[in-house]
Amino acid sequence: MSYQTLQQPVSARLEIKKSAFIAYAYSVTSREQAMFHVEQLHAQYADARHWCWAYIVGDPNNTTSAGFDDDGEPNGTAGRPILNVLQHKSIGNIIIIVVRYFGGIKLGAGGLTRAYAGSAQAAVDQMILCPYVPMTQVNIQAEFATEAQCRYIVERLKGTIDNVAYDKQVLLTVTIAERDIELLKTELAMAGKVLSAEE
Template identity: 80%
Template sequence: MSYQTLKRAVTARLEIKKSDFIAYAYPVHSREQAMFHVEQLREKYADARHYCWAYIIGDPDNTTSAGFDDDGEPSGTAGRPILNVLQHKSIGNVIIIVVRYFGGIKLGAGGLTRAYAGSAQAAVDQMILSPYVAMSRVQILAEFATEAQCRYVVESLNGRIDEVAYSKQVTLTVTLAEADIETLKERLAMDGRVLKET
């Protein structure tokens, strides 16, 4: 599973035949998060004519969740072209929303399709992308004497320690790349520590 994700939100603006197209791209991890951004822009640009969008949650080549909306534009002229740009560029966990202010000149179906695809591309051109890394949360049970060694192993794998609980043993809840879980198990197994995924 190799694809790119957006590091931070970006915006781009195009003017086509007096219509303003304002494209926003946000990193998202759920449909609810994506729809939150749509509603925010509806409030921010309350006088705009259309709020067309497309999102992809997960891998754009084998997505578990994708969606788009033409928001009153002719069917297939807005949301689908935005989605196509995201799929073509292999960008996942992202939504692009294009806010349109109508300038009085009709663009026709072909013109609209090019305008929305162009707006999405303009947003993509502003993006700083990074490779997606699947993360997992695990718990490590350790003796007090080996806690420092556990911390060292987690940090050496670029993991993050989220929580530490002390009782008869130490329980470290950590987040790290899924690909590194087997390595973590191997490094911790030598000292008899138990690992379980949460």
């Protein structure tokens, strides 16, 4: 499961026959996140004519979750061309939303398809892509004396510490790359006195 994803949000703007096409791209890991960005842009550009979008959650070469919307443009002229750009470029966990201000000149079906695909491509051209790394959350139960060493191991493996609870022992909730789980368990065991690292 190797594919590229967006490192940070980007935007691009095209003007075609007096219509403005403003494309935004965001990293997402669920349909709910994707729809949140659509709603935000709908509110930000309340006076626009259309808010067309396409998203892919997961591997673009083996899509488990994808969707698109023409938002009132002729069927197949907006959302599908945006999705096609994402699939062609093999970018996953992403949404591109194109906000359109109508300029008074009709573009026709072919013109609209080119405009939306071109807007998506303009956003892709702005992107810094990075390999997608599946992450998972684990709990590490440790003695107080080994907490600092546990933190060091997690940070060295580029994990993040999400929560720490203190009771008779220390419970660290951490997020780490799935591929590093076994390495984490091995290093924690070598640190000694670590009771468990449970997924």
